[in-house]
Amino acid sequence: AQTVTQSQPEMSVQEAETVTLSCTYDTSENNYYLFWYKQPPSRQMILVIRQEAYKQQNATENRFSVNFQKAAKSFSLKISDSQLGDTAMYFCAFMNARGAQKLVFGQGTRLTINP
Amino acid sequence: EAEVAQSPRYKITEKSQAVAFWCDPISGHATLYWYRQILGQGPELLVQFQDESVVDDSQLPKDRFSAERLKGVDSTLKIQPAELGDSAMYLCASSLDRGYIQYFGAGTRLSVL
Numbered sequence: 001a002q003t004v005t006q007s008q009p010e011m012s013v014q015e016a017e018t019v020t021l022s023c024t025y026d027t028s029e030n031n032y033y034l035f036w037y038k039q040p041p042s043r044q045m046i047l048v049i050r051q052e053a054y055k056q057q058n059a060t061e062n063r064f065s066v067n068f069q070k071a072a073k074s075f076s077l078k079i080s081d082s083q084l085g086d087t088a089m090y091f092c093a094f095m096n097a098r099g100a101q102k103l104v105f106g107q108g109t110r111l112t113i114n115p
Numbered sequence: 116e117a118e119v120a121q122s123p124r125y126k127i128t129e130k131s132q133a134v135a136f137w138c139d140p141i142s143g144h145a146t147l148y149w150y151r152q153i154l155g156q157g158p159e160l161l162v163q164f165q166d167e168s169v170v171d172d173s174q175l176p177k178d179r180f181s182a183e184r185l186k187g188v189d190s191t192l193k194i195q196p197a198e199l200g201d202s203a204m205y206l207c208a209s210s211l212d213r214g215y216i217q218y219f220g221a222g223t224r225l226s227v228l
Binding site: 004033037043044045046047050091093095097100101102103104105106107108 | 118119148155156157158159160163170171206213214216217218219220221222
């Protein structure tokens with residue numbers, strides 16, 4: 001079974017700083033997807049960024065980028081020029097490319113952006 | 116913008132009572148998911164539907180939990196009887212098909228007293 005580990009329960013940075021959230025996963029599969037989801041306080045979870053394992057190029061979405069290291073099974077999220085609205089729980093998630101294709105989530109990192 | 120609708124937003128019940136949660140996915144989405152999220156943890160999949168069929172319910176406590184998606188559109192998750200350990204956020208998500216991006220509803224926060 002796949003597992004996802006987020007080793008940083010909480011992080012806090014100043015507005016405009018850059019912050020990196022860590023994620024490692026364990027799988028024997030070769031073809032899969034990785035995600036970062038954001039869950040703001042009392043609001044619904046939304047997708048931040050998605051990475052296909054077969055792509056070597058790291059995904060980027062505006063201020064959000066990932067560092068995908070397939071051999072190391074590492075998938076970190078970098079937030080540049082952090083904003084107050086980035087304050088949220090961030091979840092790393094894994095999905096197999098075959099079978100039921102369900103999301104397996106990590107424990108989450110609570111990120112606080114301070115003014 | 117289309118959203119996944121869930122109701123109620125909050126539910127307080129007593130131990131041994133029955134509770135039900137409702138989810139209306141984004142129109143046209145074939146795959147529907149129910150997750151349970153215990154406070155401070157990541158969501159865990161309870162059941163996954165493809166249209167009206169169950170694809171995965173391996174983590175659903177079938178002695179007390181049931182889920183249905185009769186017409187392949189909206190879905191109901193039921194707990195009977197509720198136990199103290201069932202207190203959690205219950206999230207519904209939908210996707211166009213298996214393997215596509217999942218969109219989440221706001222969730223139902225259940226408190227069992």
